[in-house]
Amino acid sequence: MDAKNRTRVSKRLSLHLRHAPREIGLTLEPGGWIGVDTLLTALAAHGLRLTRAELEEVVTGNDKRRFAFDERGERIRASQGHSVDVDLALPTAEPPAVLYHGTVDRFLAAILREGLRPMKRHAVHLSTSVETATTVGARRGKPVLLSIDARAMTEAGHEFQLSANGVWLTAAVPPEYLSCP
Template identity: 60%
Template sequence: MEEQQLIRLSKRMSKALRHDPARLGLTLDPAGWVPVADLLRALGVTRADLDEVVENNNKKRFAFDASGSRIRASQGHSVPVDLGLVPVPPPVVLYHGTVAAALESIKAEGLRPMNRHHVHLSATRDTAVAVGARRGKPVILVIQAARMAAEGHEFYISANGVWLTDHVPPGYLTG
């Protein structure tokens, strides 16, 4: 499959598995899983196409269960799901890529999940740069994650390595 086809299918899968499953007649279970057969039918693609997207998606957004018969998005849902994530100690700092237009709001309110379940953070500055660059010239914020955790904030890590937390108050941000 060509790269543009992979990207288009990945975006359709994101919409179906993270934001609007009902639009395609899908129902996610409470943990976000959907039978692979149902997704294939809804998207009109082959299992080989689906496997290629899961394997080659640069952000590893999707995962199969141990049996390979169910699939879900690893994080980023705007629909109710419980991914079963458990709190884990974060590194000393984490990063968030954004753009200058968002800074005033972030400085006032901190980082909020917006229409998602959690704020998404990166373990590396390079990843944050790539995330921020999707919307323009990136601005990288440094999150004092260990201090946040020591002061009672919980962190999670998704199956694809994205760090998640409920909110990052402004006092924990630099950059």
Template identity: 50%
Template sequence: MTNSEQKSKLLARWLRHRPDAIGLELDRSGWTDVSDLLVKSAGAGISITRDELLQLVAGNDKQRFSLSEDGTRIRAAQGHSVDVDLKMTVRTPPPVLYHGTVEKFIASIRRQGLLPGTRRDVHLSATKQTAEEVGARRGSPVVLIVETFPLLRDGYQFRRSDNGVWLIPNVPPKYLRFPNK
């Protein structure tokens, strides 16, 4: 793992799950001051320059981070386990979304559906390829298909993050299509 990848993983950890690990404070919408982040990360022994931070944000293939328009604040785009309100509006998704996982979770998903685990929402992808990449992080990927229109009909609401990830609190099993094996 490169130094940049390590720093990106730490940023995700601090901005999504553990701001307290370096004494960082997130506002209600998940934002924190860039200068405060740089000072606190240096205090934790992780030196990140402003230019490095901008490069980490711009170069992140999953666009995990958002900068404010004036560049003075930063937040994670989604995936939080801490209580924040990203102020994402409810949106109508495409007819089908995808979820990447691995075989060892399939039996549980068949029983309980998709649950957010430690996150606040279940993450869904607009493309099968993205779901395969997500699942592949933990082994041989299994891609589930999520039927969105029945969910909408039954009162579920979807939101989409700045980086294109579709979010929903949970997906019961009856709305899922499993691969034939």
């Protein structure tokens, strides 16, 4: 499968595993899981014929590791970023002292005033990498990098989870923990 088709399939998987499973008749199991065979059947019924090998290629070849198979390889889920109600059952984890978030200038004043909120998703997404956060911010224009004092947040009782693809998740980041480096 070429890169263009991998991207097309990845976007379709994101749509149905993160945002609109019911559009193709899926009901996500607890943890956001769905049987691989169930997913492939539903995709085929809605115009996307995909083999198990092609699905594995998209999952393992995705540079952002957006999707994960369970230990037995029988189920699949999106690693994070859901807008549908799903509890990924990720354990609370101790984050590094500083995390990063990429945004654009037009949102900066509101973020500095109100903090980071999950908006349509279930959690705020944070990165350990300046480069990753900058890349995320650049999707909407000239990126602005925010630093998050994760150590102080943890000490104040805020909880963090680490998704399978290395994205740090938290319910919200109050403005007092944000700075522009």
